[in-house]
Amino acid sequence: MTTQMTSRQRVKAALNYQPPDRIPCNESPWPDTLQLWRNQGMPADISLADYFDFDICTMALDCSPRYEQKIISQDSQWITYQDRWGYSATKQFGKASTIHFFDQKTPDKTAWQNSKHRWQLSTDPNESARIDSASYFGHFDPYPTWPQAKNIYNDIYAQNRYMLFEVYGPWEATWRHHGYENQLMTIALDPDWLKEMAQAHIDLIIAVMKKCLELNIKPDGLLIAEDLAATRGLLFSPESWRQIFKTMINQLGQFLKQNQIDFWMHCCGNAEALFEDLIDCGLQVMNPLQANTGLNVAELTQKYKNRLAFYGNISAPKMSGPIEELEQEIKSKVQNARNGGYIFHSDHSVPPQVDFQRYQWIIKKVRQYADK
Numbered sequence: 001m002t003t004q005m006t007s008r009q010r011v012k013a014a015l016n017y018q019p020p021d022r023i024p025c026n027e028s029p030w031p032d033t034l035q036l037w038r039n040q041g042m043p044a045d046i047s048l049a050d051y052f053d054f055d056i057c058t059m060a061l062d063c064s065p066r067y068e069q070k071i072i073s074q075d076s077q078w079i080t081y082q083d084r085w086g087y088s089a090t091k092q093f094g095k096a097s098t099i100h101f102f103d104q105k106t107p108d109k110t111a112w113q114n115s116k117h118r119w120q121l122s123t124d125p126n127e128s129a130r131i132d133s134a135s136y137f138g139h140f141d142p143y144p145t146w147p148q149a150k151n152i153y154n155d156i157y158a159q160n161r162y163m164l165f166e167v168y169g170p171w172e173a174t175w176r177h178h179g180y181e182n183q184l185m186t187i188a189l190d191p192d193w194l195k196e197m198a199q200a201h202i203d204l205i206i207a208v209m210k211k212c213l214e215l216n217i218k219p220d221g222l223l224i225a226e227d228l229a230a231t232r233g234l235l236f237s238p239e240s241w242r243q244i245f246k247t248m249i250n251q252l253g254q255f256l257k258q259n260q261i262d263f264w265m266h267c268c269g270n271a272e273a274l275f276e277d278l279i280d281c282g283l284q285v286m287n288p289l290q291a292n293t294g295l296n297v298a299e300l301t302q303k304y305k306n307r308l309a310f311y312g313n314i315s316a317p318k319m320s321g322p323i324e325e326l327e328q329e330i331k332s333k334v335q336n337a338r339n340g341g342y343i344f345h346s347d348h349s350v351p352p353q354v355d356f357q358r359y360q361w362i363i364k365k366v367r368q369y370a371d372k
Helices: 007-015 030-039 048-052 110-118 147-155 170-178 180-189 192-216 238-244 244-257 271-282 295-304 323-336 354-372
Strands: 056-061 070-074 078-083 089-090 101-102 162-168 223-224 262-265 283-288 309-311
Touching: 007 162, 030 354, 056 147, 056 192, 056 244, 056 295, 070 170, 078 238, 162 170, 170 180, 170 192, 170 223, 180 354, 192 238, 192 244, 223 283, 244 262, 244 271, 295 309, 295 323, 323 354
Parallel strands: 056 162, 162 223, 223 262, 262 283, 283 309
Antiparallel strands: 070 078, 078 089, 089 101
């Protein structure tokens, strides 16, 4: 019988394909889903992680160019704002929705040359911290000071969950200020320029991480959000990714390895064409494994055993569908979790179509089938 583990030990075991005492679990419901669950009976005075006994806690790095963050307009349904990452956006207020991005700050080389100094970590001791417990996405409140950030970290880390720091990857961060369509064209027409912009982001991540380590703010793992793929495959060729991004991803991977920090990636769609390259760069965990792309964690843990672990892959649409199909989805994907290599999570974020009672049933079934 496996000795009882802390959440941190449990996730670490899974990453290393060692048997955890039980399946490690975590989840990311949309904000309106969480509010729905509160309305349906989830206690207001307990966190999601505590209620479901999840195993991962997070903090988020601000590796943005720190443009002014401000609300342009807002009503009961919509919000339009300028973001510190270098874009403006319109989205539904307080709900998961499609986001319209516009007014990117570096559409051309002149704009980039005039603004690239923003990717330097300030030496000003009074500058606010580059880390917080709140997400870096739509972060409107002021960032804490570095001493305050250290206290926040200490409180979260003391929960003994696996601590994951999150930040945009170089592809994702760069198109935010350069523009999505612009970036696809730049890949084809001026890859060296895109490489320069993306490298600036990687350099800032490493600088911020070094600052954190100096203050004993150390995570167990770093996750980069890097949506490189769609349902049928990569957004651009593997050759272009290798030409532009592989060296800098390897640089980040080596830095993390030297500091004994695990390397995670979130990438929607099917990016399996890059899995071997990412393993070469030191990647240890892939998320969210979008189920409708053909990715299946039961197969992936066999194919990449002891080289790459997986986090996700439970179909979010099936979570609100016929109960028999959902049960088969859970059973087929978690029943080998006791062998390591897998952490339970949806294949993106849980939508509000999944009510509180249904999600309670899901977690019960996940733990039931994983422990058989």
